[in-house]
Amino acid sequence: MRAMTNTTNNHVVPVISMAKEAKKLESSNHQPRSIVREFALNTSTHGLPGIARSQSKHNCIFWTVSFFIFTGIMIYSVTQTIKNYFEYPTQTSVSIFVERSQVFPAVTFCNYSPVRYDHLIGPFLNYTNSINATNTNDTTTFTAEQTLLLRDFLQVQLNTGAPITQYFFSLDTMLIECVYNDKTCTTNDFISFLSSTYGQCFTFNAKTKTTNGSDLRYTNDDGGSGKLILRLYAQSHLYVPYASEDVSVGMIAMIHDNTQLPLIDVAGTLLAPGRRHRLGYKKKTNQFLSSPYTDCTTKTPLAMQAMFNEYEGADYAYSQECGCVSPLQWSARSVVLPGTNTRIEAPLCNFTDTCYLKATVRISKTTSIWNYFCSDCLQECSTVSFTVTPSSVAAPSLPYAYMTKTFVESLSIPLPSKWSTDWLYEVQNNFVSLEVVCESTQVENYTQQASLSPVDVLSNVGGQTGLWIGISFLSVMEFIEMLYRILRYEFHIIRRAITNKLYMNNTIK
Template sequence: EWPQAFPAVTICNYSPLRYDRFISPFLNYTNARNITNTTNTTIFTTAQAAYIQEFLLYKLNQNESLNDYFYSLESMMMSCNYNNMPCTTTNFTWFISPLYGLCYTFNALLKSTGQSGIKYNADNGANGLLELSIYVHQNQYVPYLSNGIGMVALVHDNVQMPIIELTAMLLSSGKHHKLGYAKKTSLFLPAPYTPCNDKANLGMQAMFDQYHDADYGYAQFPCYFACIQAYTYKKCGCGNPYRWNNRLVVLPNTDTPINIQLCDFDNSCYGAAGIEIMNTESIWTTFCPDCTLECSYSEFNIQSTSVLAPPAYMRDGIKQFVESSQVPLPEDWNTSYVSEIQSSFVSLEVAYETTRTEVYSQQPTMAPVDVISNVGGQTGLWIGISFLSLMELAEMIYRLIRSQCHRLWTRT
């Protein structure tokens, strides 16, 4: 396939929260609930960490923005190049993941630009290469929240909503990673051959609005998320607290999105509702009748390799970026910056491995013309009737009727 659209690439910091932005509001929350009684922002315990998700859920249910607690792309991205041309933060759209915080997507189909905004492998006379240099600021990771340091990345179709929590690749810091992709497309026949779907319903469209200008299309998993959340709200009066981007739901036989509250984590209703809808056919057909396979679907097989990074000659440039990023530095930065850079630097290269696209396409085994031919052939074989015989029979009937009519006219 050439020219081939370069896929969308979504990246997130592996640990979502910036300690310097998060700790004071968090202590205000825990102190107000008599969980803690401290203003010390330098000590953070495992007991406090148990209330992080509860704090974030409280903020969401108050319709307060969480963006300030997460890492902005400006504070992390040192450089971006696509096909030897610089790219900036304006080339990314964003969304919030309950696991990774703010995530950023390059080359998604956007409502504001349409197909003209999609980048292709052949742009600028090159071969489709995205190069990113990221600094994850591991010194600002909230203790006990994450069990690693680095980035997460997902290569996906330009019109596909990134389900980063399920399918992301983990990229460790201190390395240059190369993700080589090969495209695979599956095409299914529409009705009446299969029950496949390619139209996003109102519930999915309401969910896609949380992805800020992205123009995503129908996919089966997001359809599940939307309809299960709608049923959970119908049954429990609140939604699954792990579905942050499903706070707008559309109930069956309605067309108005409802802004819902998310359930408390200790509320067992949302879990029971999820089990009930997936195991009760009548409920499933009411809330999820459209959630069938996609009529067309593209995925990318990834080959991942990596080498140590950064080389020594890059350290001064990285040091300057970190010092100008407005993210607090470690107290011993002047003496430990070499090891800090090694712990927080991630380099990513996304490139195609082949221009070939593997296509799985359904073809009808019997077209309408084949049906007519087979009916005629089988009829002729088993009862001795052919199309010509039918025409002769029709002619004979016509002649008999004409003869009778002629006799009647002659008598009168």
């Protein structure tokens, strides 16, 4: 036979080929039902072969019910596995490594009394007289009522931009001697900041922006092991009465990371006079996973860039709602308006104004307010902390008492009234020695890790599917092959129908 030709339009239609293909497609082995049955008989998925080869109705029901029950259990198990992954569980691993050359930590100290009487009393009386709170020029008497006005006086000075450091104890009036790894250090090795509780504080070995850490001290500098000795004098005869409450004399110190804000008001260690205090430290590092596992951050918000001793952005809300910041946060007056990069200097609130107290409670209790005003107040992803072991012994010895006497007499400050006869008592009552030493080169490292990785999830899902109905990637490929064969069959059926329609149209013409 040869192909039929339509002489009307000169189109040749392969009728014989089309007929052969149609016969081939109509074969029972290529119909969708046969394709599905063949897949069910040969697939590696458990249960389906049992359904396909069932010889009785009861046998078919048994395998069908079994297959769907175990499929349901598998779907539940797989869903739980995927759900657990998106809860982002974590675990913490602990490792210890030796760091023979460690960066020596920053050491911050303050005099327990925030202000010195001889520099304060004159300007303070001028202020209280100007607001009609007092009417006196007596510089020898200071009452408990005047202590309340002292906070207002310092607040006014800060709000007006007037200098106030002259009212606090300077480093050169307290630092008798500084020694690091047997080498003398000077006042130039310290930076200062203001604390509303302790006045002017000083930090040794802080990482500054100007040097970018190039001048940081290391534990093995000059062949040493990392030991800082500070010999200090408290000058308690210049303390303002009632300003330190029931504390007569003392210092406060803190060991912290070189880039960390020294929150000495809450984390400081009190140092009593007449003692040599030893703070032995061990270094510990913490590494947290970033989002989505935790909400830690590695970026520095604009408000934190304003000053080295910036406090957290929780004060933003106080500034917007009250028009001022907490009177206790002297170093947090540089605030950034929410949603902008605009930085402003906010005034300190009055202590009698309860607005900042109410705002503190609201922002700490309301998550939405906290997230809006303090979106950058997040945990750091990498932190360094120190485990400190304190101890002390009586000091000073008699030779160091004479050295301290010489130091005090060399200063241009008023001496105690009975210094000539009671100088040894004064020295013992004001001398504070602080020794900070590295106890170990071993560093504890706490690292947060993901409990489930994508590979773990894939393995768990594969284990569940394999356990219950034996599905693997090859089973999926078998199913895809079945779909492909069915679609191919339907495609050829549709193409044959279109071809026949075209042929009939051409024949009629």
